[in-house]
Amino acid sequence: MLSKTAKEQLIAITGKDRFSDAVEILTCYSYDSFLEEAMPEAVLFPVSTKEVSEILQVASAHKIPVTARGAGTSVCGAPIAVNQGIVLCFTKMDKIIEINTPDRYAIVQPGVINGELQRALAPEGFFFPPDPGSMNFSTIGGNVALNAGGPRCLKYGVTVDYVLSMEVVLASGEVIRFGSRNIKDVTGYKLSALFCGSEGTLGIITELTLRVVPCPETAQTLMVTFDELDNTAKSVSDIIGSGILPVAIELVDKVGMNALENALHQDLPTEAAGTLLIEVDGIKESCEREIEKITDILKKNHAVSIIKATEEADRNRLWAARRAAYGVFAKIAPDILSEDVTVPVSKVPEMVRSINSTIGKYKLKGGVLAHAGDGNMHPFICADRNDKEEWAKVEAAFKEIFTDAAALHGTLSGEHGIGLAKTQFLPLVMDEASRKFLTTIKRAVDPDNILNPGKLV
Amino acid sequence: MMDSNIIKKLEEIVGKDSLTTREEDLHCYSFDGTGKAYLPEVVAYPQNTEQVSNIMKLANEYNFAVVPRGAGSGMTGGAVPLKGGLVMAMSKLNRILEIDVDNQIAVVEPGVVTGDLQKEVKKVGLSYPPDPASLKYCTIGGNAAECAGGPSAVKYGVTKDFILGLEVVLPSGEILHTGARTEKSVTGYDLTRLFVGSEGTLGIITKIFARLLPLPVHKETFLVESTSLKAATEMVAKILNANITPRTLEYMDKTAISIVRDKLTNPPPETVEAMLLIELDGEETAVLAQTERMKALFAGLEDFTIKHAQTEEEVNDMWQARRSISPSTFNLRPNKISEDVAVPRSRIPELVEYTEKLAKEYGLIILTFGHAGDGNIHVNMMLDRSDIKQAMAGKKAVDLLFKHAVKLQGTLSGEHGIGISKAPYLTFELDETTIKVMKSLKQLFDPNNILNPGKIFPQTAE
Ligand SMILES: Cc1cc2nc3c(=O)[nH]c(=O)nc-3n(C[C@H](O)[C@H](O)[C@H](O)COP(=O)(O)OP(=O)(O)OC[C@H]3O[C@@H](n4cnc5c(N)ncnc54)[C@H](O)[C@@H]3O)c2cc1C
Ligand SMILES: Cc1cc2nc3c(=O)[nH]c(=O)nc-3n(C[C@H](O)[C@H](O)[C@H](O)COP(=O)(O)OP(=O)(O)OC[C@H]3O[C@@H](n4cnc5c(N)ncnc54)[C@H](O)[C@@H]3O)c2cc1C
Numbered sequence: 001m002l003s004k005t006a007k008e009q010l011i012a013i014t015g016k017d018r019f020s021d022a023v024e025i026l027t028c029y030s031y032d033s034f035l036e037e038a039m040p041e042a043v044l045f046p047v048s049t050k051e052v053s054e055i056l057q058v059a060s061a062h063k064i065p066v067t068a069r070g071a072g073t074s075v076c077g078a079p080i081a082v083n084q085g086i087v088l089c090f091t092k093m094d095k096i097i098e099i100n101t102p103d104r105y106a107i108v109q110p111g112v113i114n115g116e117l118q119r120a121l122a123p124e125g126f127f128f129p130p131d132p133g134s135m136n137f138s139t140i141g142g143n144v145a146l147n148a149g150g151p152r153c154l155k156y157g158v159t160v161d162y163v164l165s166m167e168v169v170l171a172s173g174e175v176i177r178f179g180s181r182n183i184k185d186v187t188g189y190k191l192s193a194l195f196c197g198s199e200g201t202l203g204i205i206t207e208l209t210l211r212v213v214p215c216p217e218t219a220q221t222l223m224v225t226f227d228e229l230d231n232t233a234k235s236v237s238d239i240i241g242s243g244i245l246p247v248a249i250e251l252v253d254k255v256g257m258n259a260l261e262n263a264l265h266q267d268l269p270t271e272a273a274g275t276l277l278i279e280v281d282g283i284k285e286s287c288e289r290e291i292e293k294i295t296d297i298l299k300k301n302h303a304v305s306i307i308k309a310t311e312e313a314d315r316n317r318l319w320a321a322r323r324a325a326y327g328v329f330a331k332i333a334p335d336i337l338s339e340d341v342t343v344p345v346s347k348v349p350e351m352v353r354s355i356n357s358t359i360g361k362y363k364l365k366g367g368v369l370a371h372a373g374d375g376n377m378h379p380f381i382c383a384d385r386n387d388k389e390e391w392a393k394v395e396a397a398f399k400e401i402f403t404d405a406a407a408l409h410g411t412l413s414g415e416h417g418i419g420l421a422k423t424q425f426l427p428l429v430m431d432e433a434s435r436k437f438l439t440t441i442k443r444a445v446d447p448d449n450i451l452n453p454g455k456l457v
Numbered sequence: 458m459m460d461s462n463i464i465k466k467l468e469e470i471v472g473k474d475s476l477t478t479r480e481e482d483l484h485c486y487s488f489d490g491t492g493k494a495y496l497p498e499v500v501a502y503p504q505n506t507e508q509v510s511n512i513m514k515l516a517n518e519y520n521f522a523v524v525p526r527g528a529g530s531g532m533t534g535g536a537v538p539l540k541g542g543l544v545m546a547m548s549k550l551n552r553i554l555e556i557d558v559d560n561q562i563a564v565v566e567p568g569v570v571t572g573d574l575q576k577e578v579k580k581v582g583l584s585y586p587p588d589p590a591s592l593k594y595c596t597i598g599g600n601a602a603e604c605a606g607g608p609s610a611v612k613y614g615v616t617k618d619f620i621l622g623l624e625v626v627l628p629s630g631e632i633l634h635t636g637a638r639t640e641k642s643v644t645g646y647d648l649t650r651l652f653v654g655s656e657g658t659l660g661i662i663t664k665i666f667a668r669l670l671p672l673p674v675h676k677e678t679f680l681v682e683s684t685s686l687k688a689a690t691e692m693v694a695k696i697l698n699a700n701i702t703p704r705t706l707e708y709m710d711k712t713a714i715s716i717v718r719d720k721l722t723n724p725p726p727e728t729v730e731a732m733l734l735i736e737l738d739g740e741e742t743a744v745l746a747q748t749e750r751m752k753a754l755f756a757g758l759e760d761f762t763i764k765h766a767q768t769e770e771e772v773n774d775m776w777q778a779r780r781s782i783s784p785s786t787f788n789l790r791p792n793k794i795s796e797d798v799a800v801p802r803s804r805i806p807e808l809v810e811y812t813e814k815l816a817k818e819y820g821l822i823i824l825t826f827g828h829a830g831d832g833n834i835h836v837n838m839m840l841d842r843s844d845i846k847q848a849m850a851g852k853k854a855v856d857l858l859f860k861h862a863v864k865l866q867g868t869l870s871g872e873h874g875i876g877i878s879k880a881p882y883l884t885f886e887l888d889e890t891t892i893k894v895m896k897s898l899k900q901l902f903d904p905n906n907i908l909n910p911g912k913i914f915p916q917t918a919e
Binding site: 100101102103104105125147157160161170174175176177178180181182183184185186187188189190191192193194196197198202214216217237240241242243244245282283284285286288289290342344345346409410411418426429430431433434435437438440441444445456457 | 561745
C-alpha cells in the first residue's frame with residue numbers, strides 16, 4: 001500500500017483531480033492488450049515535465065514502482081504494474097508543441113496519439129512514418145518506448161529511425177535532454193537508441209522531437225492471391241531480392257482471411273491459401289514501373305489473381321481489412337495470443353511453413369499474418385485460457401515457434417517488445433553476457449529498480 | 458608504463474610478428490587526421506576476437522590504456538593514444554566474412570576498408586551507401602565508431618542506418634552480440650546504436666553486420682550556379698519537398714568557389730555566390746522523371762543556371778569543383794581549423810552569414826561547403842598558426858561558431874565526432890545531468906577507464 005505520506009506528497013504535486021486510487025479507476029489501468037492484469041495502487045495524470053520529475057523524486061524516496069502508460073495498447077504486458085506502485089498515465093500530456101516542415105521535425109508531448117499527429121501533418125503534405133496497427137489510439141510515447149513498427153516500416157524504418165531528440169526524466173527525478181533537431185548529430189553517446197525501445201524501464205519520456213517526411217505523391221496497392229502458401233511467401237523474398245523496396249508487403253493466410261471476411265463482409269478472397277497486400281509509393285512514373293516488375297514476379301510465382309487499386313478510396317478499403325485484423329481475431333475465441341517473431345526475409349517461406357506445421361501438430365486454431373517484406377511474422381493462435389489443456393498446447397506451440405525463428409537467425413520480437421510476455425525466451429536469441437549486460441545498464445540508471453520493474457530485463 | 462613482462466604477455470596473445478614497440482613504428486600510430494600526436498608504448502595487431510578479448514583482460518589486470526584504431530583518418534583525435542598505452546590496430550582483422558545476397562547483408566571484420574566493401578558488394582549488384590570522402594582508406598570499424606556520414610546521407614542516411622548488429626569486446630574482455638540479422642528487432646535494449654558513434658570508448662567492435670541495398674542502376678548529375686546563397690539554400694528545401702530525392706546535394710559558398718575556380722574547365726562567373734552539386738540515382742524511369750521535375754523547378758529563374766552533365770567527363774568536371782576544395786584551401790594559408798557543425802536546413806544562411814561576420818572580425822579566411830541537404834556544414838577557417846594573433850583569433854572564432862550553431866538549434870558535429878578536439882565544447886550543447894548520464898555509462902562499461910581514455914568528455918570535469 002502507498003503510505004499516507006507518499007500519497008499526500010503525490011497529491012500535493014498533481015492535485016486531487018489528477019490522482020486516483022479508487023478501485024473502479026485503477027481497474028481501467030490494470031491491463032493492456034496482453035493477457036495479464038495487475039492493479040496499481042494509484043494512477044496519476046501529470047501535465048508537465050516538472051510534475052513528472054517531482055513525482056519520481058517522491059517515488060524514489062519511498063521506493064515506489066512507477067509504470068508509465070500511454071494508451072495501454074501494448075500486446076506484451078509492458079504497461080502492466082506487476083509490482084503495483086503507481087501508474088503514470090500520459091493522456092494529459094498530449095500537446096503537439098511545434099510542427100516545422102521546412103526543417104522536417106515535429107515536437108510533441110508523449111501522450112499525443114499517433115493518428116492525431118498524422119492528421120496535423122497531413123494538411124502540410126507531411127507524415128510520420130511509423131504506423132502501428134493501433135495508430136488511431138496508441139500514443140507516440142508508447143510507440144517510442146516500444147520502438148513500434150507497422151506495415152510501411154519495410155520502406156521507411158521503425159520508430160527509432162524517427163526520433164531526433166528526447167527529454168527524459170530519470171528514476172531520480174533528474175531531467176536529461178539529448179539529440180537535437182538535426183538528422184546528423186554525433187555529439188556524445190546516442191542515448192536515444194537506449195531509451196527508445198526500453199519499455200519504460202530506463203526513464204520516463206516527457207518530450208520528443210521527431211523527424212517527419214513529405215507524403216509521397218502517389219501510391220498504388222496490389223491485392224494478390226495464391227493457391228499455395230509457399231508461392232505466397234516465395235513471392236515476398238523474390239520481390240525484395242529483385243531490388244524493389246515497396247512501402248509494405250503484408251501476408252494473410254487462409255485462416256486469417258476467413259476470420260476477416262466473417263467479420264467485415266467485404267468480399268475478401270476467402271478461398272486463397274495466401275494473400276499479399278503490396279504497396280509502392282513515390283513519384284508516379286516509378287510506381288508504375290515498380291508495379292510492372294512486381295507483377296512479373298507474382299506471375300512467375302503462379303499468382304491466381306492480381307487486383308490493382310490506385311484510387312485512395314480503394315486502397316483504404318484494402319488496408320482497412322488488414323488493420324482490423326487483430327480486433328477481429330480476438331472475437332474467434334475468448335483469447336488470442338499473437339507473437340511477432342522476425343526472420344531474415346529469405347527465410348520467410350521456411351518460417352511460414354514451420355508456423356503452420358506447428359499449429360497443425362498441436363491441432364490449434366490459428367494462422368499467420370505478417371509484415372512479410374521485412375520478415376516480421378505475426379503468428380496467432382486463438383484459444384480459451386480457461387481450458388488448461390488447450391492453453392498448455394498454445395504455450396508449447398509458441399515455444400516451438402520461437403525456437404524455430406531463433407534457429408533461422410531470427411529474433412523474438414520485431415516490434416511488439418519483450419515486456420512480460422517474452423522475458424523467459426530471451427536466452428534463445430541472446431547469450432548470457434549480453435543479457436547480463438542489459439541488467440547492468442538497467443541497474444546503473446535505475447539502481448532501486450523502480451521504473452517498470454519486472455519487464456524486459 | 459608497460460614493462461617487458463606485459464609486452465611478453467602481449468606477444469603470447471597476438472604472436473611476435475603482430476606487435477611492435479619500435480619507435481619508428483610507434484610514430485606512425487601516434488596521430489590521426491587532426492595532426493595531434495601522442496606516442497603509444499606498443500602497437501598490437503590482433504587477428505581474431507579472442508585475442509582482442511585477451512588483450513582487454515590483460516589491460517584491466519595491468520591497467521594500461523587501449524586505443525582501437527582503424528585507418529587513423531579521424532578528424533577529432535579519436536584514435537590518438539592520449540594516455541600512451543597500447544594502440545590496437547585493426548589492419549589484420551580485415552576480412553569480408555560473408556555477403557548474403559538474398560538478405561542483403563554483409564558480415565565484415567572492422568579493419569575492412571569502406572571502399573573495398575563497396576567494390577565487393579557491387580560485384581553482386583548491391584551497394585553499401587555510406588560514403589565518407591575518406592572511403593578509399595578509412596575502415597568500417599572507424600566508420601561505425603564515429604557514425605560516419607557522407608554526401609549520400611541526404612538520401613540514404615548515415616552509418617548507423619546500415620548496421621544491423623555488432624560483435625563487441627567490452628573493456629572487461631567479455632564478448633557481446635548486439636542486434637540481429639533482421640531488419641526489425643526490439644529484443645532487449647538497442648545496444649547496437651549505442652556502440653555506433655561511441656568513438657571506441659565503450660567497446661571494441663570486432664564484427665559488423667552491415668545492411669546492403671540494391672545497386673542503383675542509373676545516375677544523373679547537375680551543377681547549379683546561383684547569384685544568391687539564400688536562394689540556393691531555399692532551393693534545397695524546394696527540391697526535397699518536390700518528391701525529388703537526390704543522393705547528393707552539396708553546396709559551396711563563394712569563398713570555396715573562388716579557390717577552385719582555376720581548377721575548372723568552365724569556371725562560373727564572378728557574380729555566382731553559391732553552387733549546388735546535385736546527383737540523382739536509382740531506377741532509370743524514376744531518375745529521368747525526377748530530372749524533368751528538377752529542371753522544371755529551375756525554369757525561368759534568373760538567380761540560377763543549371764547544368765546537366767551529358768558525359769562521364771562532364772560529371773567528373775562537376776565533382777572536380779567539390780573535391781578540390783579541401784586540398785586547395787592550403788593555397789590560402791598554411792593552417793586549417795575544420796569543423797562540421799550541423800544546423801536545421803533553413804538556418805544554413807544564418808550560419809553562413811555568421812561565419813562571414815567572424816571572418817571579418819577576426820581577420821580569418823572562412824569558407825563553408827558541404828551537405829546542404831541535411832544541414833551538415835563544413836566550416837574551414839584558414840590561418841597561419843605561426844602568427845600568434847591569428848592562432849588566438851582562430852580559437853576564439855571556433856568557440857563562437859559552436860555557440861552560434863547551438864543557438865541555431867544545431868549540433869557540434871554532424872559526422873566527425875567529438876574526440877579530443879571538441880570535448881571542451883560538449884557543455885555548449887549538453888547539460889550537466891545529461892553528460893553525467895553519458896559518463897556513468899562510460900564508467901559502467903569501463904570502470905578502470907582503460908578503453909580510449911580522455912575522449913568525448915571535457916577533461917576538466919573528470
Ligand atoms: C489492434 C492493435 C494493433 C497493433 N499493431 C501494432 C503494430 O502494427 N506494430 C506495433 O509495433 N505494435 C502494434 N500494437 C501494439 C501497441 O499498440 C504498440 O506497442 C504501441 O506502441 C503501444 O502504445 P501505447 O500508447 O498503447 O503504450 P502502452 O501500451 O500504454 O505502453 C507501452 C510501453 O511503453 C511505456 N511507456 C508509455 N509511455 C511512456 C512514456 N511517456 N515514457 C516511458 N515509457 C512509456 C509503458 O511503460 C509500456 O512499457 C498493436 C496493438 C493493438 C491493440
Ligand atoms: C580527407 C578526409 C575526408 C573525410 N571525410 C569524411 C566524411 O565525408 N564524412 C565523415 O563522416 N568523416 C570523414 N572523415 C573523417 C574520418 O575518415 C571518419 O571519421 C572515419 O570514420 C574514420 O575511420 P578510420 O578507420 O580512419 O578510424 P580512426 O581514425 O582510426 O578511428 C576513429 C575512431 O574510431 C575508433 N575505432 C576505430 N576502429 C574501431 C573498432 N574496431 N572498434 C571500436 N572503435 C574503433 C577509434 O578509437 C577512434 O575513436 C574524413 C577524413 C579525412 C582525412
